[in-house]
Amino acid sequence: EAQVTQNPRYLITVTGKKLTVTCSQNMNHEYMSWYRQDPGLGLRQIYYSMNVEVTDKGDVPEGYKVSRKEKRNFPLILESPSPNQTSLYFCASKQGQGNQPQHFGDGTRLSIL
Amino acid sequence: QQQVKQSPQSLIVQKGGISIINCAYENTAFDYFPWYQQFPGKGPALLIAIRPDVSEKKEGRFTISFNKSAKQFSLHIMDSQPGDSATYFCAASREAGNQFYFGTGTSLTVIP
Numbered sequence: 001e002a003q004v005t006q007n008p009r010y011l012i013t014v015t016g017k018k019l020t021v022t023c024s025q026n027m028n029h030e031y032m033s034w035y036r037q038d039p040g041l042g043l044r045q046i047y048y049s050m051n052v053e054v055t056d057k058g059d060v061p062e063g064y065k066v067s068r069k070e071k072r073n074f075p076l077i078l079e080s081p082s083p084n085q086t087s088l089y090f091c092a093s094k095q096g097q098g099n100q101p102q103h104f105g106d107g108t109r110l111s112i113l
Numbered sequence: 114q115q116q117v118k119q120s121p122q123s124l125i126v127q128k129g130g131i132s133i134i135n136c137a138y139e140n141t142a143f144d145y146f147p148w149y150q151q152f153p154g155k156g157p158a159l160l161i162a163i164r165p166d167v168s169e170k171k172e173g174r175f176t177i178s179f180n181k182s183a184k185q186f187s188l189h190i191m192d193s194q195p196g197d198s199a200t201y202f203c204a205a206s207r208e209a210g211n212q213f214y215f216g217t218g219t220s221l222t223v224i225p
Contacts, residue, residue: 004156031211042119042202043157043215050211058212059116090156099145099164099210104156 002027004105006091012111013081021076021108023091031094032074033058033102034066036087043090049074050097081112116140117205119216126223132190134219136203139184143205143214148177148188151200151218160201161188193223 004025013019025032033048035058045058049068063085065077074093078085088109092102118137126132136146145164149157163170163177163186170177176189190197203216 033213035213035215040122040217042115042117042217043204043213045213048211056211059214092156094210097209097211099147099162099206101147101159101162102157102213104158106154106156 002103004091004093004103006089006105006108008108009106010109012113014113015082016080019078019081019110021078021089021091021110023074023076023105024072025074025091025093025103026072027093027095027103028071029093029095029103030071031097031100032068033092034064034074034076035090035092036060036085037090037107038087046076046089078110081110083112086110086112115217116214117203117216119203119219121219122217123220124222126193126221128193128195128223128225130193130223132188132193132197132221132223134188134201134203134221135185136187136216137183137185138205138214140205140207141184142207145206145210146177146179146186147204147206148175149202149204149215151202157202190221193221195223195225197221198223 034046035043047066094100147162151157
């Protein structure tokens with residue numbers, strides 16, 4: 001089954017404790033992206049990657065890091081999480097750089113106390 | 114600054130009625146306008162999408178109307194069903210589909 005898998009699905013942690021949210025896709029997609037979803041703000045793009053070792057900032061990259069060492073994986077790293085990063089996070093992937101459909105994971109709910 | 118403005122925030126429609134959600138944008142560099150449907154506990158899923166060289170696109174009960182001069186586009190759901198109850202997001206992208214900007218979402222409830 002074609003899917004985008006995020007882990008963990010839920011996490012409660014404390015300010016300043018480094019965390020990583022993993023994202024893996026099994027569709028051999030070149031493009032991957034991270035979004036955060038907040039009430040009243042919709043989804044906002046954090047980072048995207050057009051291929052292995054190629055990443056770029058989205059609309060709200062501050063406080064986040066990403067890496068793309070393998071085509072299937074695109075982890076999101078919060079080096080020093082703060083309460084304003086409490087949010088619902090989605091990873092997505094699509095084939096190529098064109099206007100192809102994005103496939104989203106089921107989300108990771110992060111609470112940072 | 115919200116690049117894509119979406120309204121209404123919530124919508125209640127009777128079964129069989131027409132649901133209409135509107136979006137507006139400013140950046141004329143946008144060249145792809147998808148709509149996503151999201152159910153609770155799930156990620157968004159692509160519903161239908163349109164390019165600016167087309168004024169309307171229909172897929173089943175779902176239609177996008179696009180007005181390039183007004184920089185507005187809308188989603189029409191005909192014969193709305195309770196199973197359509199979900200949150201809908203419009204979006205816009207530029208630069209060959211790498212950067213995406215989403216609207217704030219519309220929570221649709223279809224009552225039997």
